[in-house]
């Protein structure tokens with residue numbers, strides 16, 4: 001099953017092209033965990049998370065210096081190499097500086113008919129939620145104007161239900177991972193595949209996958225690890241941790257639990273419910289103070305019995321790097337050993353990380 005999920009990621013461009021051909025619908029690329037994808041789905045379009053590839057960013061290198069976020073640079077590189085030529089639109093939220101820069105960069109350099117900038121408040125507060133609710137309403141209006149179709153209340157309700165089901169299935173996968181029925185790699189591949197497949201199709205796939213996983217014998221777990229990371233848009237780093245004797249039982253990552261923790265509440269005002277879920281409940285350092293994020297991480301650690309923490313931050317990711325000293329201290333105060341990496345997530349880099357990870361796991365084993 002893991003191989004199949006890996007293949008889904010590899011074939012994501014072909015799958016999106018096929019979906020477009022079969023349905024005649026629009027495909028919309030999104031950055032970050034702050035875009036309420038439900039509205040895109042309710043408009044009958046396919047939201048896909050923009051991701052890069054681990055290859056030389058030969059085209060994007062001509063536009064950006066080497067000291068910028070490798071994730072956004074590699075995603076843009078895919079665009080410049082025409083791998084995203086099926087996109088009808090992109091949604092860029094105001095999250096970090098690098099993502100923000102992608103609005104103008106993609107618009108100016110790539111032939112994409114629709115580009116939308118979604119404002120996201122800087123801090124969480126009642127005013128912030130109300131402000132974001134209004135921006136989400138504007139976003140709905142923008143999608144309607146572009147597509148020429150109304151997004152009905154019923155379609156929004158159905159989309160929320162479908163997305164919530166997907167979150168519940170991914171939460172089950174998270175519990176399976178904690179119990180050893182799924183590896184960290186399998187769980188990560190499930191999250192990533194959910195980011196570019198139609199959610200109803202992914203829900204069916206997940207249902208079958210989890211049914212099969214529930215029948216497995218529980219293998220002995222390795223050293224139980226929590227991983228806290230900025231964007232990891234593939235499962236290679238988790239695979240490395242598990243090859244070295246770790247078992248990733250919990251995560252604090254954008255392409256991980258931040259995508260599926262917390263559902264959208266049922267509410268008479270779905271726009272308020274979406275604003276609340278995406279602004280307040282996604283524990284992202286861009287908008288949440290360290291002390292509030294630590295409560296979330298502490299709870300995850302306690303529930304999963306993590307024995308050690310690995311922090312992986314992409315080079316130039318200010319959002320995550322600025323909180324690293326606090327995060328490390330907080331984890332160490334709780335008695336957890338911490339291993340830290342900062343880099344670009346290249347093949348060569350991973351080979352140098354292997355020794356450190358093996359030593360860290362041996363140290364925990366005592």
Ligand code: SF4
Nearest residue numbers: 069096230231317319
């Ligand atoms: S990894 Fe960091 S710098 Fe890159 S897009 Fe995410 S938050 Fe921004």
